[in-house]
Amino acid sequence: MDLAGTEVAVLGAGRSGSAAARLALRLGGEVTIYDSAGPDAFGGMPEGVAVHPHATADTGRACRAPLVIISPGIEPDGEFAASFAAGAEEMIGETEFAYRHYEGRIVGITGTNGKTTTTELVQRILTEGGTTCEACGNYGRPLADVVLGETVPAALALELSSFQLETVARFRPDVAIWLNLSPDHMDRYRSVADYRAAKLRIFENQTAEDVAVVRLGEDVGEIAARRVSFSATETGGDYSLDGSHLCLDGERILDLGITKLRGIHNAENTMAAIAAGQALGIPASTAGQALAGYAPPLHRCELVRTLDGVEYINDSKATNLHALESALRSQTRPTVLIAGGKEKGLDYRGVLPLLKEKVRAAVLIGEIREPLRALFSEAIEARVAASLEEAVPLARDLASPGGTVLFSPGTSSFDMFSGYEERGDAFRHAAQALK
Secondary structure (H helix, E strand, C coil), rough: CCCCCEEEEEECCCHHHHHHHHHHHHCCCEEEEEECHHHHHCCCCCCCCCEEEECHHHHHHCCCCCEEEECCCCCCHHHHHHHHHCCEEEEEEEHHHHHHHCCCCEEEECCCCHHHHHHHHHHHHHHHHHEEEEEEECCEEEEHHHHHCCCCCCCEEEEEHHHHHHHCCCCCCCEEEECCCCCCCCCCCCCCCHHHHHHHHHCCCCCCCCCEEEEECCCCCCCCCCCEEEEECCCCCEEHHHHHCCCCCCCCEEHHHHHCCCCHHHHHHHHHHHHHHCCCCCCCCHHHHHHCHHHHHHHEEEEEEEEEEEEEECCCCCCCCHHHHHHHCCCCCEEEEEEECCCCCCCCHHHHHHHHHHEEEEEEEEHHHHHHHHHHHCCCEEEEEECCCHHHHHHHHHCCCEEEEEECCCCCCCCCCHHHHHHEEEEHHHHCCCC
């Protein structure tokens, strides 16, 4: 794409927008980056990129840039983005824009939960197999930033959120991984069907030459790619679980005991990553070498400490119900759950059977703590705390030796924290402070 002399409007001054602006500038575009925020949001913009703070829909209606590149945090159907799109020839996302300037192999990873762990696993497997690979996208660096690098990797482990997939057009991964789907981001989408439709765009340009790695039982409709299935709980998939061993067509290929991965959900993440590696010619034996000693990223069922026989597990990345349910299913010890946070319009009633089976008591925090206490009290003892610092000692008092205090909020953190990372750090600090 030669942008020489072409006016380019980039919406959003965050990481994705900044990277897209720099790539458009290098391609010869006349680039302006727009954001509703003030001037402080535009720090670090390269020379040659014009900035427009305090942008509004009126700003967009006056813009006539042929190409509009939208950041994933901005709703493409919202008034702000639509005002710019009305005068443009094309509006695409940063992922789509950067994809058009990348020539290597791509493993795209989507799903409600497990994306980051699987992305890291794919990167390790491909690298061990002799292919330069970077984990990027919704994880790590934006794709446009990778494309701008002096040395561009031969392959990408590309984590893809529904927000990024909303604005693809030609994007076609060599391997597309679909981990799972459950309600999430209902504050952005009108329905689960809309959320699912955004995720499904990962498959829309694949052909029979490509591979789709899909969890067994997931409804992804008719797809053109060759399908490979996996499941740690159901029979009939290409990849399955036998105790701690991952199996391919019934034959053991990897003992998860060589890793520090915990839980059925991580077994499935590993299956998907190995399947993607094999689709690109990397045998399971090489994957085993790559994953020896691997520990999942922070805030994902992370064992923080053991005190008086009680394990303290940080699963702050559990920002939706499916992640909470996955964490609960992986527990084998009497569990005290700390949950709660921002109101996202999720229905927690479906969690009650798991609470009865796995949890002896819960401590609820955040703006949904009182509604959750009322609901959870139908199944277990439930208390509330005004802060995470108050919740952790209360959970300790409710736990018993041989048990677990599991911090798995089941919703996002923005009512109390800047993100799940800060929230998880706060839990870790509170757990380490216990005497």
